[in-house]
Amino acid sequence: xxxxxxxxxxxxxxxxxxxxxxxxxxxxxxxxxxxxxxxxxxxxxxxxxxxxxxxxxxxxxxxxxxxxxxxxxxxxxxxxxxxxxxxxxxxxxxxxxxxxxxxxxxxxxxxxxxxxxxxxxxxxxxxxxxxxxxxxxxxxxxxxxxxxxxxxxxxxxxxxxxxxxxxxxxxxxxxxxxxxxxxxxxxxxxxxxxxxxxxxxxxxxxxxxxxxxxxxxxxxxxxxxxxxxxxxxxxxxxxxxxxxxxxxxxxxxxxxxxxxxxxxxxxxxxxxxxxxxxxxxxxxxxxxxxxxxxxxxxxxxxxxxxxxxxxxxxxxxxxxxxxxxxxxxxxxxxxxxxxxxxxxxxxxxxxxxxxxxxxxxxxxxxxxxxxxxxxxxxxxxx
Amino acid sequence: xxxxxxxxxxxxxxxxxxxxxxxxxxxxxxxxxxxxxxxxxxxxxxxxxxxxxxxxxxxxxxxxxxxxxxxxxxxxxxxxxxxxxxxxxxxxxxxxxxxxxxxxxxxxxxxxxxxxxxxxxxxxxxxxxxxxxxxxxx
Ligand SMILES: [Zn+2]
Numbered sequence: 197x198x199x200x201x202x203x204x205x206x207x208x209x210x211x212x213x214x215x216x217x218x219x220x221x222x223x224x225x226x227x228x229x230x231x232x233x234x235x236x237x238x239x240x241x242x243x244x245x246x247x248x249x250x251x252x253x254x255x256x257x258x259x260x261x262x263x264x265x266x267x268x269x270x271x272x273x274x275x276x277x278x279x280x281x282x283x284x285x286x287x288x289x290x291x292x293x294x295x296x297x298x299x300x301x302x303x304x305x306x307x308x309x310x311x312x313x314x315x316x317x318x319x320x321x322x323x324x325x326x327x328x329x330x331x332x333x334x335x336x337x338x339x340x341x342x343x344x345x346x347x348x349x350x351x352x353x354x355x356x357x358x359x360x361x362x363x364x365x366x367x368x369x370x371x372x373x374x375x376x377x378x379x380x381x382x383x384x385x386x387x388x389x390x391x392x393x394x395x396x397x398x399x400x401x402x403x404x405x406x407x408x409x410x411x412x413x414x415x416x417x418x419x420x421x422x423x424x425x426x427x428x429x430x431x432x433x434x435x436x437x438x439x440x441x442x443x444x445x446x447x448x449x450x451x452x453x454x455x456x457x458x459x460x461x462x463x464x465x466x467x468x469x470x471x472x473x474x475x476x477x478x479x480x481x482x483x484x485x486x487x488x489x490x491x492x493x494x495x496x497x498x499x500x501x502x503x504x505x506x507x508x509x510x511x512x513x514x515x516x517x518x519x520x521x522x523x524x525x526x527x528x529x530x531x532x533x534x535x536x537x538x539x540x541x542x543x544x545x546x547x548x549x550x551x552x553x554x555x556x557x558x559x560x561x562x563x564x565x566x567x568x569x570x571x572x573x574x575x576x577x578x
Numbered sequence: 579x580x581x582x583x584x585x586x587x588x589x590x591x592x593x594x595x596x597x598x599x600x601x602x603x604x605x606x607x608x609x610x611x612x613x614x615x616x617x618x619x620x621x622x623x624x625x626x627x628x629x630x631x632x633x634x635x636x637x638x639x640x641x642x643x644x645x646x647x648x649x650x651x652x653x654x655x656x657x658x659x660x661x662x663x664x665x666x667x668x669x670x671x672x673x674x675x676x677x678x679x680x681x682x683x684x685x686x687x688x689x690x691x692x693x694x695x696x697x698x699x700x701x702x703x704x705x706x707x708x709x710x711x712x713x714x715x716x
Contacts, residue, residue: 325583325584326614327583328582328583328585329588329614329673330674332579332580332581332708333660333675333676334648334652334656334658334660334676334685335642335644335660335674336644336648336649336652337644337648339644340642340644340660343642344640344642344660344662345640347641347642347695348639348640351640351695393645394643394645396642396644397642397643397644397645397657398642442620444614449639449662449674450614451670452670
């Protein structure tokens with residue numbers, strides 16, 4: 197793994213506006229985000245020779261390369277499992293560049309979830325065969341599937357709704373500092389949280405991420421090339437994917453220990469190949485499709501012991517100035533839900549020193565992809 | 579309501595359930611149970627399988643109460659209980675189901691205050707062959 201450690205860097209980030217509804221197509225949004233990221237990096241589109249995105253990305257490499265006038269591509273990759281794929285798109289590019297398969301890589305995600313159809317409303321997509329064990333009983337939406345683990349975590353460890361509120365509040369407070377966030381200037385209070393409607397008990401409205409239209413992209417090059425780019429390089433220090441033994445996506449109920457999910461597997465590899473430990477992390481961008489994923493991830497990535505993920509959130513630990521400032525652009529809960537790609541770009545901004553909720557002197561950032569599904573993670577440093 | 583879309587591996591489970599039997603796939607060589615069903619034993623890699631009848635008793639491992647927005651058939655009965663039941667005679671084999679007052683009862687037929695993690699439950703079968711769960715001590 198010495199070949200990957202700090203061998204590549206993110207040198208450009210770009211995004212479209214985020215909104216419940218954007219008029220342009222996903223393809224157009226993807227093109228805008230990629231061009232913005234290349235412009236940020238100061239790299240011409242025809243120098244791009246690698247692309248990576250999610251299997252759920254409907255704007256494919258052929259369309260992107262053709263529309264943007266990219267050069268010959270020598271590497272392209274797609275990562276599965278929805279939000280679990282975010283960090284792995286960067287990791288795949290880093291690996292390709294570090295091993296000489298390409299020189300300039302772009303990762304992106306474009307999604308019209310805000311104005312598009314809600315997946316759970318489409319009966320046909322409710323019925324793939326793996327769902328035969330869950331969906332007939334009305335376990336229909338991701339919120340229902342994750343709420344099952346959240347309830348068990350509460351039962352075993354005394355995790356409370358106040359702990360989940362701490363997560364929602366930290367994300368909302370940071371979004372209130374970020375003019376690009378959907379929840380900018382929309383504060384959250386404990387009363388609003390506790391009185392909000394249930395989605396799937398024990399998860400309420402504010403435990404759920406936003407539904408957003410938008411696109412984001414980032415540019416990855418070798419560390420050597422990065423030194424000549426226009427921006428401070430943000431190095432890919434370590435990267436990992438995680439699909440634990442006997443895992444079952446979203447409903448990780450059938451292994452020995454359902455509360456140790458994919459985060460634990462990714463974390464072991466991530467730290468093993470890093471010069472850093474959890475104590476060295478200045479700021480974290482942790483995948484937050486649901487607040488309940490944060491305690492599970494804090495445990496999985498080793499910021500606290502098993503069962504202490506809820507208690508970790510107490511005393512402002514996730515706020516600016518706290519033990520682990522979290523999701524400093526507002527995250528999926530309050531900035532935008534674009535399958536976690538905004539967590540990557542915010543990690544880059546923190547290490548450039550340009551976040552709207554800047555952690556002073558931030559030099560290291562953990563970014564994670566979706567917990568509860570086969571996942572991925574990045575350790576970024578400057 | 580959604581009905582199970584069955585694959586080759588899962589079909590025997592549903593065929594037994596339609597006859598009122600709860601059976602779990604087991605390895606015919608090493609004997610280990612596995613769920614969900616799959617073609618190969620993850621313990622010894624044997625492809626020889628059998629379907630072992632289990633007692634149909636368990637405990638609630640966790641549960642959720644979905645509220646709308648939901649598919650219309652489910653919204654009409656919401657909030658209801660979806661339970662994850664750990665089988666008494668097969669630790670780590672857990673089945674998703676509903677806690678109901680009896681076979682073919684509505685999904686919301688058990689009051690919220692009656693459910694707790696650890697509660698003992700017994701399997702019942704709907705007329706369409708779906709395993710469901712009732713409290714041992716209602
Ligand atoms: Zn076997």
